[in-house]
Amino acid sequence: MTNQSATPHGYPESHGYPDQHGYPDQQSQPGQQSQPGQRGYPASQGHPAQEPHPIDGPGTSTGGFPIYAFRESLPGPEPEQGYPATPDYGFPGPNGAPGAPDPSAGAGVLGKHRNPFAVWLGLPLITLGIYYFVWVYKTNRELGEYDRRIQVNPALSLLAFLIGWLIIVPPFVAAWRLGTRTRAAQHAAGVPETNPVLAFVLFLIGVGPLFLQLELNRLWDRYPGAVEGQQVPLYR
Structure with missing residues (x-):
């Protein structure tokens, strides 16, 4: 005898048994039409249609867990996009250029702020004159690194x-x-420029390093808050 409640495959329908998702089948309410492919209702033909997992789809990880769900669960504000803006280093002074950097001038590397009296007298005495030559080398190198247009x-x-x-x-x-x-270099920074003739005369009488180190410190002071070796903008 044929079971009238059998499915097209010859197997009896399940009543009250868990479905493939682990939930018991729901009985149709009076006046409610059964829809194939939904939980609790068998499909009329072929295999039952499966609903997509609630968190499956584009932008999900391999295990079906959405990447965006993990990202949104992280505390704190959203990260800023891009690189931070170039800091404002203020104005070079009443006789200098405007405070806005010149994009066409590029950028350079900030040199070292030194004690002028140590450069001129203290360290050369301690090192028996050797530091004077070290200062000449480092100063020329720093000027070339600050402004690549300076050939040295x-x-x-x-x-x-x-x-x-x-x-x-x-x-x-x-x-x-x-x-x-x-x-x-002072021109590139937009600060008042030194007199090379005066610097040369002071070299002849032995105080050239003292004078030029003061001028260099004024150049490096153009960038308050910046440190040695940091990339800084040029203004001319």
Whole structure:
């Protein structure tokens, strides 16, 4: 005898048994039409249609857990997009250029702020004059790194002061060029520029490093809050 309640596959319908999701089938209420493919209602033909998992779909991880759900569950504000804006380093002074950096000028690396009296007298005495040559090398290198438009070879400048005295002229040329490079860097920073003639004369009487280090410190002070080796904008 054929079971009238059998499905098209010959198996009796389940009444009150768990379905594939682990939930008991729901009985149709009076006046409610059964819809195939829903939980609690068998499909009329073929395999039952499966609903997509509530959190499946685009933007989910392999296990069906949505990536956005994890991201939104993290505490704190949303991260900012892009890079932070260039800090405002203020104005260079009453005689300087406007405070806005010039994009066409690019950027440079900030040099070291030094004690002028230590550069001029203290450290050279302690090191028996060696620090003076170290200062010449580092100062020329920092000026070239601050403004790439300044053409300088620190090693050649050092050799001019070390052994250039053999032919007399190179040390004077190197001293003059150090003053002009300092002025060029101050121009790029938009600060009042030094006088290279005065710097050269002071080199001749032995106080050139003291004067130029004061001028360099004024250049580095153009960027309050920045530290040595930090990239800073140019203004001209």
